[in-house]
Amino acid sequence: MGTKITVIIPAINEAEAIGLVLSDIPKTASQIIVVDNGSKDNTVSVARKHGALVLHEPRRGYGYACMHALEYIQERAQNNPELTPEIIVFLDGDYSDFPQYLDTLVDPINNQGMDLVLGARAPELMEPGAMTLPQRFGNGLATWLMRHLFGARYSDLGPFRAIRYDKLMAMKMSDMTYGWTIEMQLKALSMNLNYTEIKVPYRNRIGVSKVSGTVKGVIFAGVKIIGWIAKHAFFK
Numbered sequence: 001m002g003t004k005i006t007v008i009i010p011a012i013n014e015a016e017a018i019g020l021v022l023s024d025i026p027k028t029a030s031q032i033i034v035v036d037n038g039s040k041d042n043t044v045s046v047a048r049k050h051g052a053l054v055l056h057e058p059r060r061g062y063g064y065a066c067m068h069a070l071e072y073i074q075e076r077a078q079n080n081p082e083l084t085p086e087i088i089v090f091l092d093g094d095y096s097d098f099p100q101y102l103d104t105l106v107d108p109i110n111n112q113g114m115d116l117v118l119g120a121r122a123p124e125l126m127e128p129g130a131m132t133l134p135q136r137f138g139n140g141l142a143t144w145l146m147r148h149l150f151g152a153r154y155s156d157l158g159p160f161r162a163i164r165y166d167k168l169m170a171m172k173m174s175d176m177t178y179g180w181t182i183e184m185q186l187k188a189l190s191m192n193l194n195y196t197e198i199k200v201p202y203r204n205r206i207g208v209s210k211v212s213g214t215v216k217g218v219i220f221a222g223v224k225i226i227g228w229i230a231k232h233a234f235f236k
Helices: 018-024 043-049 062-079 099-112 133-150 165-171 180-190 215-234
Strands: 005-011 031-036 053-056 087-090 116-126 161-164 195-202
Touching (some): 005 018, 018 031, 031 062, 053 062, 062 087, 099 116, 133 180, 165 180
Parallel strands (some): 005 031
Antiparallel strands (some): 087 161, 116 161
C-alpha cells in the first residue's frame, strides 16, 4: 500500500480544462475530489467522466471549496478511519499547473520528513504570459514581507501544494476566499512545520482567471494577502 493521497481541485467553469487536469494526475493519487463552486458549463459532467468525485459548494470562494472537501474527508474518515488520507494535494482546475509533478511534490513528505511542500512557479520554467503583472507583484511583495518579517524561505504563493492531512487539520483554516494559500503558509510558520519548495513549470491557463482576470479579484486578493501578513505579524 502506498501513501494515501487525496487531490482537491476547486473549479468554476473549467469544462475545457478539467479533463486535461484529471488525465494528467498520476495513478498514485488515491482519490481525486473536484469541488464545483457554481459552474454554469459542463465542468461537473466532464469531471465525473474522468473519474473524479464531484462535490458542490454554492458559496463562491476558493477557501469555501477547499473546506467543503476537507469536511467531506473528515466525515468519511470518522465513519471509516482506514479511509483517512495521509497527504492532501491542492491543484487548480485550469490546467496552468502540471499535475504530473504530483509524485515529485509529495516525495519530500514521504522521504524527507517534510510537512508542507510548495510548488514554486519557477520563472525559467514558465510560459510567457502565464502570470500577470499583478500576480507577479503580489507574489513578490508577499514573499518579501514573509522573508523579512518572519524569516520565511518562501518564494511563491503557488496553488499547487502538498501537506500532511493531520497538520492541515490542526491549522483550523478560516479564510474562505482569496487568502487560503497565504493563511496556510503563515500558519505553517507559526506551527514550526517542516516545509520546502520544489520548482515546477507553469503555463497559460485555459479560460479567464477568476482572480487575476478581474479588477475585483486582483484588489480582493491583494487585500487578503496584506491582511493575513499584518494579522500574523501584529495580532497573533
